[in-house]
Amino acid sequence: MTGFYHETAFYGSDDDFLAIAVPFVEGGLRDGQPTLIACAEKNTALLRGALGHENAVTHLPGADQYARPADAIASYREIYGGHARAGATQIRAIGDVPHPGFGVPWDWWGRYENAVNQLFAEFPLWGLCPYDTRITPPEVLADVTRTHEYIATASGEHLPSPDFGNGRPLSRPVPDVLEQGAPQVSLVDPTPAAAREAVNKAIKGTELTEDNAHDIVYAASEIVTNGLTHGVAPVRFRLWADASRVVVAVHDQGAGPADPLAGLVPTTATRSAGLGLWVLHRTCDYVSMGRDEDGFTVRASVGGSDTGHTQGRSSGTSGK
Structure with missing residues (x-):
């Protein structure tokens, strides 16, 4: 095949997962195709046990490969480009994309699943993204059918997804649990300098690492700049x-960027804004960008992993 064949699969048992994944991997190995596995720990163990001798497989630890969407895109594009330049006419990759069943917020991974249809289109790639129905929320499964053109089944079928590209928006970002309380900082139309100063004062006494502190100060400055430059006043900045x-979080009355790739790759649109949104997506632990009836909101968070939104570094232990 040519181009990107983007396929999902829904399974409700370990046996069904193996019925879908093993033929996919074995087919790539049999045909001498570069074959990558970037699954969570449980599914990686299942595949290792089922495949036995698998020296030809490239394992990419899922917790590392799917740390952040922008990082995953950059990494995969480098890997796929290398195989294509080496003459590969078909590449296969199977991976567990993070979602709330792994303790990870979904919306930026939903954007990832949508964006790669364009970003991987130049490669001779068959990508399989299986989702465990025992732990995947219904709204995620609905988004997955919209972002994958094909659905694989445990019986060996490869069916067109009836909802692919139907135009309905993906799930909206979910506010962080910290937002249930009153913000420590609330500013209207602040300058980027004022936002940086407010953040620096607010984070004194926290347990943030030096890197996290730097990242959240930068994030505040950049998303305020983005709102003032590209949004519609008033621009409201808040911190928890x-x-x-x-x-x-920064909210304005506009519709947000028209480019669906904004933040995920260094697109032309983000170059005009100094690559800021893309840098946020590669440094902060979580970034969301969403529209609602009141306008457009960008959120960014750093630190902690036991409350609110956690990073995509979960071990991904599936339900039993």
Whole structure:
């Protein structure tokens, strides 16, 4: 095949997972195709046990490969490009994309699943993204049918997804649990400098690492700049924090960027804004960008992993 064959699969048992994944991997190995596995720990173990000798498979630990959507895109594009330049006419990759069943917020991974239809289109790639129905929320499964053109089944069928590209928006971002309380900082139309100063004051005494502190100050400055430059006033900046985690949000009355790739790759649109949204997506623990009836909101958070939104670094232990 040519181009990107983007396929999902829904399974409700370990046996069904293996019935879908093993033929996919074995087919790539049999035909001498570069074959990558980037699954969570449980599914990786299942595949290792079922495949036996698998020296030809490239394992990409899922917790590392799917740390952040922008990182995953950059990594995969480098890997696929290398195989294509080496003469590969078919590449296969199977991976567990993070979602709330793994303790990870979905919306930026939903954007990822949508964006790669364009970003991987130049490669001779068959990508399989299986989802465990025992732990995947219904709204995620609905988004997956919209972002994958094909659905594989445990019986060996490869069916067109009836909802692919139907135009309905993906799930909206979910506010962080810290936002249930009053913000520690609330500013209207602040300058980027004022936002940086407010964040620096608010995070004193927290347990953030030096890197996290730097990242959230930068994030506040950049998303305020983005709102003032590209949004519709008023631009409202807010900050919430606990001992180990900080969340900032900027809301304006506009519709947000028209480019669905904004933040996920260094697109032409983000170059004009100094690559800021893309840098946020590669440094912060979580970034969301969403529209609602009141306008457009960008959120970013750093620190902590036991409350609110956690990073995509979960071990991904599936339900039994």
